[in-house]
Amino acid sequence: MPNIPGVTATFRAAARETIFQGFLRVYSYKEVGEADDPDEVLNTLPQLPVGLPCQLQKLDSQQCFTQPPARYSEASLVKALEQNGVGRPSTYATIVNTIQTRDYVTKDKGALVPTELGFKICDYLVGRMPDLFNVGFTAHMEDELDNIEEKKVNWVDMLRTFYGQFQGWLGAQALATSPGGGNELVAKILDELEQDVTFDPPVKKGRKTYDDSEFVASIRERIGGGEPLSDRQWGALIGMLGRYAPRSPKLQVFIEENGLTAHVQEHVDAIAERDARPKTPVSPESLALLEAMKDVKFQPAVKRG
Numbered sequence: 001m002p003n004i005p006g007v008t009a010t011f012r013a014a015a016r017e018t019i020f021q022g023f024l025r026v027y028s029y030k031e032v033g034e035a036d037d038p039d040e041v042l043n044t045l046p047q048l049p050v051g052l053p054c055q056l057q058k059l060d061s062q063q064c065f066t067q068p069p070a071r072y073s074e075a076s077l078v079k080a081l082e083q084n085g086v087g088r089p090s091t092y093a094t095i096v097n098t099i100q101t102r103d104y105v106t107k108d109k110g111a112l113v114p115t116e117l118g119f120k121i122c123d124y125l126v127g128r129m130p131d132l133f134n135v136g137f138t139a140h141m142e143d144e145l146d147n148i149e150e151k152k153v154n155w156v157d158m159l160r161t162f163y164g165q166f167q168g169w170l171g172a173q174a175l176a177t178s179p180g181g182g183n184e185l186v187a188k189i190l191d192e193l194e195q196d197v198t199f200d201p202p203v204k205k206g207r208k209t210y211d212d213s214e215f216v217a218s219i220r221e222r223i224g225g226g227e228p229l230s231d232r233q234w235g236a237l238i239g240m241l242g243r244y245a246p247r248s249p250k251l252q253v254f255i256e257e258n259g260l261t262a263h264v265q266e267h268v269d270a271i272a273e274r275d276a277r278p279k280t281p282v283s284p285e286s287l288a289l290l291e292a293m294k295d296v297k298f299q300p301a302v303k304r305g
Contacts, residue, residue, distance in 0.1 A: 011054070015045045071111035085139030132166070183223040185258065189237060190220050196251045197244040212240060235267065242268045 018024065072080065074096050081087045087095055099105050104118035114122070126133045141162070147153040193199075193216060202211040219233060229237070242264045245251050255261055 013045055071113060073110050073112065077112060084135050085142055086135060183228065186223050186229060190216055192251060192254045193240060196248045238263050238267045
């Protein structure tokens with residue numbers, strides 16, 4: 001303790017001692033010809049009993065500023081995921097690659113820097129469904145998947161529990177973001193669509209078939225049971241208004257009268273922006289690989305498990 005009237009302070013001293021010099025006996029980090037600093041050579045501490053009084057000889061004031069945490073690198077991000085129990089070794093590379101390919105982050109001198117899109121996505125999801133995007137919840141789900149693999153948990157029961165929570169989160173968010181706040185407006189939209197437009201024939205994309213008439217029927221059944229729409233269903237319904245509005249002046253008036261113009265325009269702009277993005281060309285290496293494999297005779301499919 002320093003002997004200053006009215007001042008009490010506690011100090012901590014640290015030192016490092018080389019027990020075994022090893023290669024340092026013949027190799028020095030210092031430049032050739034530079035003498036060793038005696039203060040660095042004699043860096044061991046004397047015996048310091050607890051409560052030893054100290055005489056203040058010099059006091060230097062120095063202003064320091066708190067530095068923000070360093071940006072994650074790919075390696076430090078993987079380490080943080082591992083420490084928090086998020087992901088598994090087989091998924092770390094996918095996670096790091098996904099956040100970059102989707103432009104959530106960019107790499108700057110090895111550091112992963114969030115983009116404006118990344119900030120918006122994070123603010124939107126965490127602000128509206130904080131329980132789902134909680135690190136602890138994600139780690140718990142990883143543990144549950146491990147327990148399923150080890151046959152400690154029934155996967156049907158686990159999914160049923162999660163789905164119930166998930167539907168609750170989506171439903172609450174749909175009520176919070178839907179103009180008009182609920183199923184009454186949704187019912188009016190469905191009535192207007194069925195009265196004013198002729199639905200397009202079903203369109204098949206990949207393994208899925210998109211049928212507007214079936215979608216409207218499913219939404220009507222959902223709200224008939226008193227269930228709110230999810231974010232995805234609400235977005236699809238707004239998208240239908242955007243597609244059919246140019247064909248129906250009456251539907252355009254309906255959109256304006258119910259304050260849906262901004263929502264529909266936002267969806268239309270998002271679709272246009274998505275369609276305007278340049279397609280990623282196939283690399284010459286991939287084309288050459290496919291060409292080289294065109295005559296390969298693959299083994300028949302094998303069922304395991």
